[in-house]
Amino acid sequence: MDISEVLGATAEWAVTLVAMAVGLLVVAYLYEPYRKVWHVPGPVPLPLIGHLHLLAMHGPDVFSVLARKHGPVFRFHMGRQPLIIVADAELCKEVGVKKFKSIPNRSMPSPIANSPIHKKGLFFIRGPRWTSMRNMIISIYQPSHLASLIPTMESCIQRASKNLDGQKEITFSDLSLSLATDVIGLAAFGTDFGLSKLPVTPDDSNIDKIAADTSVEAKASSEFIKMHMHATTSLKMDLSGSLSILVGMLLPFLQEPFRQVLKRIPGMGDYKIDRVNRALKTHMDSIVAEREAAMEHDLAASQQRKDFLSVVLTARESNKSSRELLTPDYISALTYEHLLAGSTTTAFTLSTVLYLVAKHPEVEEKLLKEIDAFGPRYCVPMADDLQTKFPYLDQVVKESMRFYIMSPLLARETLEQVEIGGYVLPKGTWVWLAPGVLAKDPKNFPEPEIFRPERFDPNGEEERRRHPYAFIPFGIGPRVCIGQKFSIQEIKLSMIHLYRHYVFRHSPSMESPLEF
Numbered sequence: 001m002d003i004s005e006v007l008g009a010t011a012e013w014a015v016t017l018v019a020m021a022v023g024l025l026v027v028a029y030l031y032e033p034y035r036k037v038w039h040v041p042g043p044v045p046l047p048l049i050g051h052l053h054l055l056a057m058h059g060p061d062v063f064s065v066l067a068r069k070h071g072p073v074f075r076f077h078m079g080r081q082p083l084i085i086v087a088d089a090e091l092c093k094e095v096g097v098k099k100f101k102s103i104p105n106r107s108m109p110s111p112i113a114n115s116p117i118h119k120k121g122l123f124f125i126r127g128p129r130w131t132s133m134r135n136m137i138i139s140i141y142q143p144s145h146l147a148s149l150i151p152t153m154e155s156c157i158q159r160a161s162k163n164l165d166g167q168k169e170i171t172f173s174d175l176s177l178s179l180a181t182d183v184i185g186l187a188a189f190g191t192d193f194g195l196s197k198l199p200v201t202p203d204d205s206n207i208d209k210i211a212a213d214t215s216v217e218a219k220a221s222s223e224f225i226k227m228h229m230h231a232t233t234s235l236k237m238d239l240s241g242s243l244s245i246l247v248g249m250l251l252p253f254l255q256e257p258f259r260q261v262l263k264r265i266p267g268m269g270d271y272k273i274d275r276v277n278r279a280l281k282t283h284m285d286s287i288v289a290e291r292e293a294a295m296e297h298d299l300a301a302s303q304q305r306k307d308f309l310s311v312v313l314t315a316r317e318s319n320k321s322s323r324e325l326l327t328p329d330y331i332s333a334l335t336y337e338h339l340l341a342g343s344t345t346t347a348f349t350l351s352t353v354l355y356l357v358a359k360h361p362e363v364e365e366k367l368l369k370e371i372d373a374f375g376p377r378y379c380v381p382m383a384d385d386l387q388t389k390f391p392y393l394d395q396v397v398k399e400s401m402r403f404y405i406m407s408p409l410l411a412r413e414t415l416e417q418v419e420i421g422g423y424v425l426p427k428g429t430w431v432w433l434a435p436g437v438l439a440k441d442p443k444n445f446p447e448p449e450i451f452r453p454e455r456f457d458p459n460g461e462e463e464r465r466r467h468p469y470a471f472i473p474f475g476i477g478p479r480v481c482i483g484q485k486f487s488i489q490e491i492k493l494s495m496i497h498l499y500r501h502y503v504f505r506h507s508p509s510m511e512s513p514l515e516f
């Protein structure tokens, strides 16, 4: 062997060794988070994609399938990121309530981390700031405030339902989205978006028609809503996300550099998301600034306003710590969050209630009887009436929310090492509760695939036997939804108004079975 052959062989070895070392580093990087929670049962994750192939295979049922196989606490890998899924009512109570001090925050998905308008809302803020803001917001949502919103809600419902007059066929989910967005627009901003004058769809098709309205207010609202719709649909952290989100799920360290580059390339998803998020923030900041100016101009008139933004601005002036806490960017984020958290959720729930009632004539008959018994059509129920005079409607709404649960997962992250269901989880573990699995568990809901509102009858055996945390569509513990009563009030008022004037049937062209 001459010297050049020796050198060649050495170089080959060196390249092989370097390639192996890089390969090992990549594998170590990919499996590093797995190492910390490998003792929790779960399927073997594939490199890069983790368990995303299972999600593609089973759809949203994947967590029920895995819970049956691996037990109530198991691992699910979203790309490289392991999630510890908790699918048992008692253990959910442990995570959400009993051990709240060790698990007080939500994990922050990557699309949010890049958007201040989303990041600074109540949903994702942490620590003492969250405690103070939550207490301040809860104080606004007193029963008397909710009751005072009934006329606003009712007038939006009446206006939206005019779209049904003379119609043989309508896509109700579009109408309910317009309605819910209008209601929250008035409740949060004191602004009438007027969307239910003409339903708006997330694919923007009606936006153009709305934009044809030349009034300044209509233009501003339609632009704002268009951006909002886009921002909402792009928040998903799944296979349909932007390229940087996809890359981030596989190799998180590459996400930020990718995003920085892609957001500068017109036509890329990241480019659009970045522009929309910045525009939304600018728009919200200008709404807040305008309202602040109006307040300075006429304090007494501003204090009379009932919308969330005005109430928060008034609260800010009450003392020094509120002024420090409620800076304009947080106020923008909190107000915008209402639109984000309160429109699609309520619209989805109202649509599914209507869909399920239309599918079950015996439920419809019982419901109509209850609604008719309340009184003549012009008699609008008050807050107390909604709570006490419509027990069957209450059961129908609950059962619909169980049947098609809006949030099948609740995100949490451990603040310190904690033990859940016999497994020690280190600080920083993503622990996600699975109300979607609980809602279909025959232990708590016999024959879970049957739509039966009576299972929520407070005097019934099934309701009495059920674990108190088996049904948590609005979440659990101190982080529970702040808009629960608001949206239930809106849904009940809508159902009462709609069923006083119309009945609904499924269109022959409707997708069956529904796919989510």
Ligand code: HEM
Pocket (backbone or CB within 6 Å): 122, 123, 124, 134, 337, 338, 341, 342, 343, 345, 346, 349, 406, 407, 410, 411, 473, 474, 475, 476, 477, 478, 479, 480, 481, 482, 483, 484, 486, 487
């Ligand atoms: C049917 C309608 C709604 C559903 C199903 C729903 C569901 C949820 C769920 C599941 C959570 C997470 C709770 C947890 O992690 O334990 C949540 C949180 C939240 N929701 Fe709702 N929601 C609805 C309507 C609303 C409305 C109308 C608003 C605003 C007025 C709102 C504002 C919020 C906020 C701010 C949070 C975060 C609370 C915190 O972290 O302190 N939601 N919601």
